[in-house]
Amino acid sequence: MPRTAALTLATTLLLASLPSPAQTAAVAPAPTGESACAFGAFVAETDPAGLNVRAGPGTGHKVLGSLPPVRHSQDESPIRAMVEVEVVAGDNGWFKIQGARDNDALIEGPQRPMFKGSGWVSGRKLTVKSQAAAGRQRPDAAAPVVIGGPDGAGFDSDSFVEHARLLGCKGQWVLVEYGPWSGETGEPSALQIAPAARAGVEKGRMRAWVNRICAIQETSCDGV
Incomplete structure (x- = not known):
């Protein structure tokens, strides 16, 4: 094989092996600024104090209320229960939620007290x-x-x-x-x-x- 052809083949093989x-x-x-969203998420907070819900996307905004942390049943096979929320917007790692609720199929007894309105929570505590x-x-x-x-x-x-x-x-x-x-x-x-x-x-x-x-x-x- 001529030297030029050999070099061309080697170069082609090298390029093919490199990631595109x-x-x-x-x-x-994520999009810059507030973006409209529509999906269901779960609150993965483990702090007994719960997850703060704020008036805007960031810790500088007023706390409106809180959502309970993950709850584990005391059964032999513990059941993990997370508060369920509807996400309607996102902004710089924060999410606007509404309709917070416990899942009656996972939590025995009445719903736990929690913020029921619309507000913002950190995405670090959602899954x-x-x-x-x-x-x-x-x-x-x-x-x-x-x-x-x-x-x-x-x-x-x-x-x-x-x-x-x-x-x-x-x-x-x-x-x-x-x-x-x-x-x-x-x-x-x-x-x-x-x-x-x-x-x-x-x-x-x-x-x-x-x-x-x-x-x-x-x-x-x-x-x-």
């Missing part, structure tokens, strides 16, 4: 279930996949729900950061994670946009 720009660019950030087969680089069904697997990513499993926090939203799409997982459990197996999911993210974490949000807490979302 779509694979290495970071996952798209979601998603029936999406893959997490994407942008809030678009045609965007590159950054988190996936041969049988789907399983974003509605306890492993994902317990290690999630919300960063932003757009319509029915949610930007979620997952992790870090403990050394005992490790990341969910069989995941295919593109470099974009980890770009600019703390070690042990990954980000993706997911849709098909399922607000059913007490059982599997299969078929929803």
Whole structure:
């Protein structure tokens, strides 16, 4: 093979082995400013004092009330129950919620006292279930996949729900950061994670946009 042809072939093989720009660019950030959203989420607060609900998106705004923390039953197989909320907007990692309630199927007795109106809470204390087969680089069904697997990513499993926090939203799409997982459990197996999911993210974490949000807490979302 002539030297020029050999060099051309070697260059072609090298370029083919490199990640594409779509694979290495970071996952798209949340929209700037307040954006309208529509999905159900769960309150993942563990502080006994509960989660503050504020008049605006940030800690500088007045506290309007609070939402109870995660509750665990005293059964042999404890049941985790989280307050359920409707998310109607997002702004810089904060989310406007309404309709807070306990799930009667998980909580015995009367509903716990909680703020029932409309207000803002930190996305660090919210989590979601998603029936999406893959997490994407942008809030678009045609965007590159950054988190996936041969049988789907399983974003509605306890492993994902317990290690999630919300960063932003757009319509029915949610930007979620997952992790870090403990050394005992490790990341969910069989995941295919593109470099974009980890770009600019703390070690042990990954980000993706997911849709098909399922607000059913007490059982599997299969078929929803």
